[in-house]
Amino acid sequence: MSDAPMSAQGNLRDPNYTPPLAQAIPLGIQHVLAMFVSNVTPAIIVAGAAGFGFGSNSPDFPELLYMIQMSMLFAGVTTLLQTITVGPVGAALPIVQGTSFAFLPIMIPLVAGKGVDALSVLYGGVIIGGLFHAALGLVIGKIRFALPPLVTGLVVTMIGLSLVKVGIQYAAGGVPAIGTPEYGSLLNWSAAAVVIVVTLGLKFYTRGMLSVAAVLIGLIAGYVYAMMVGMVTVEGIATSWSRAASFALPQPFKYGFEFSFAAILGFCLMAFVSAVETVGDVSGITKGGAGREATDAEIEGATYADGFGSALAGVFGGLPNTSFSQNVGLIAMTGVMSRHVVTIGALFLILCGLVPKVGALIRTVPIEVLGGGVIVMFGMVAAAGISMLSEVAWSRRNMVIFAIALSIGLGLQLEPGAVQYVPGSARILLTSGLLPAAVIAIVLNLILPDEV
Template sequence: MAQPEASETSSVVLYDIEDRPPLGEAIPLGIQHVLAMFLGNVAPPLILAGAVGSVTGETTFLVQMALMVAGVATLVQAFPLGPVGARLPIVMGTSFAFLGPLIGIGNQFGIAAVFGAALVAAPVEMVMGLSLDRFREYFPPLVTGIVVMLIGLTLIPTGMNYAAGASAGPSAAGYGSFTNLGLAGLVLIVTVGLNQFFEGFLRIISVFVGIVVGYLAAFALGVVDLSAVASAGWVTVPVPLKYGLAFEPSAILTVAFLYLITGMETIGDISGTVSATGRDATQTEMRGGLIADGVMSAFGAVFNALPNTSFSQNVGLVNFTGVASRYVAGIGGAFLVILGLIPKVGAVVSAMPDAVLGGGALVLFAMIFSSGARIVAQNVTLDHRNSTILALSMALGLGVAFRPEVLQQFPAEVQTLFGSALVTGGFTALLLNIAIPGGGVGTGPTEYTDGLAPETPTNLEEDLPESASADD
């Protein structure tokens, strides 16, 4: 079934979802996915281990489990197990959205309560997926586009911190040094230069090449510390329920609410990924992606990993490179499993200076915003109603991110949840879209007004023009 002409001309893909790039291209493209999400995936367990006294000294194990579970979850999204999985290039990883509340739970009830709450509350996202028909009308392109744009905008400060050389922020030593800014600038220039002025393989591998060039430059400057590689072991054996499980009602309710939030993020990520191909996400893709989020978060809790969700920076990578192949994402997932089982390999990657990753991350985070803007532009008529929803959602979302002190009179739990631009902005868009009359489920020029396309094969090769590329 051919897609509407407007969608066809908006495709940015060089390799579509079912395309299989040659192995010589697919492997580095898969590694590129790993590099895009690596530090974002390992940072939450690193921070949790440092903040919760009961797992002090367990940092390496928690990081390796985060890598392994992310790899398995990515493979399931690319190659579904029955209804579990989107059959899309969705890269999974540990979510920062859970980190603050889970630290509080860990310090109050112990680490076993963290994994117990993550396990028991995980069905929230499974139910979201199974009942997609009932609630999908509340997430039209206007809402999902706003969520995707907020994801990109709120990640940019993180990218700037990495580019300045310290993910911890301006208080860290060396923040904003000429060495760090120079490395980040080198990566950014190489990445954008290859992507915009070259064709073919060099173009789609631009982020990977940029990071490799930056890593080699950092090594030449003597700012790469490889001491952790020598001390790392060769094999990590997964140990299910190493820390046990405990079930605290307040902890379970808190995590259940967070699953609702990350479910919204997953809907936005799936929409942003599929929009690169010039079409809307199908009901099957949305349902499978949400169910996989819940199932793999429960799997992660059993294997001592924090809840998993789709990684937004990899949505930016798909849109930036034009490589939407699920087989490439699957290769990335396999590498994550390897990294999780072989600490020495992971140590080499984790030795990468923050500034090197930051140069590439800034490009990707900006592309996430661009992906959200494309969803709105292609599917929504920005009349008075929709413009008001867009403006207020972005203003309130970014407002609490820029001035979190506005919530200082509220309980700590409220500050943690609604201090997030994604939560405040996303819920504002959701509620205003319901409350303000005149828009219905979705408004816009395309025939798929609810943000989900009718069921069609995921291989659209026959429907897309042969010249479809990132230039289109």
């Protein structure tokens, strides 16, 4: 995609340039391929944590399909807010939005084992947290001092570390399968291994579209392998396909709306981290694609779109949205800054979100195959955090801040029984690991004096 004529390349570096459809459509689809798996995975993980049955005959199957459907639909809608803009909402840049992994450590404890009934609390947090996130657009430039690389790098690393367990569980057979004879079998691990090997091979030994879509193609290879060894059957695919509608509109407040102190506080605190990540992504797009710094209006508009898009998604049963860093890298690689290219990708996502049969096909992917992709993705989240930490000047002060925040945050996550006498809402926040680590790091960074 990067070998267009020089004149066209120059035009494509202009966010307002509209390339010919023959060029814009494949470029837009390329953006969707780069983020598609990461976008739907959080919904599958939250559904699994809540205890939804994943089989096509499960009574929870329609709910799982709906959550996948909303992940695609509102990734597209929020991306349109960024590219087309509505008043001050949106950056008018090629920013691709998708469901955020960052909120998973907050969402999983809220719904763990509680089924559909827990979703009203979850979505109450998503909506209020989204509105709070949007409000950060008013002050985002003023609060960045409280979130240096020491804090944001720690938080992103903690997100990755808190999720790697999920990847291993999925690769071994899934959370519902823990304790069964099949859990951790060679067959399960072999499916995950196929995904990892193919993904790595494509990522490092190919170029262009194959490299960009390495995780997606790796999952397809794992899916084919699963069919060859009997983990997926044609009958199962046909059943899932037949149970899903051909077209469906989103339903407002499908799962209700309930206020919970733990949920609202957790989502609002994570909004700080997500907002700062978005600032970094916007800066990465303007630097990588146009060789300039992002303007205040672009950063504020992007933050507004993040927040309002998340709140809107929560109304209809979607999860929090954020800008996707993998697409920032894609822009830097191709040099394509046209926001209208990303608009085409957004329209494709919206189309997929209105067709539940797409979600039904995604759900036929065995959990072990998904586990292979998740291991790669969550490991990359932790690696991204470590990369951010490389910018830190490791004085004794910063090492102490990092050590205490990591020890307490990760320790409470690994041993939740240590706070068993803490009231329910506060216990959920503490055992997430992420929030105590973030709060400790922010507070210590603000109050401890710099070393002379």
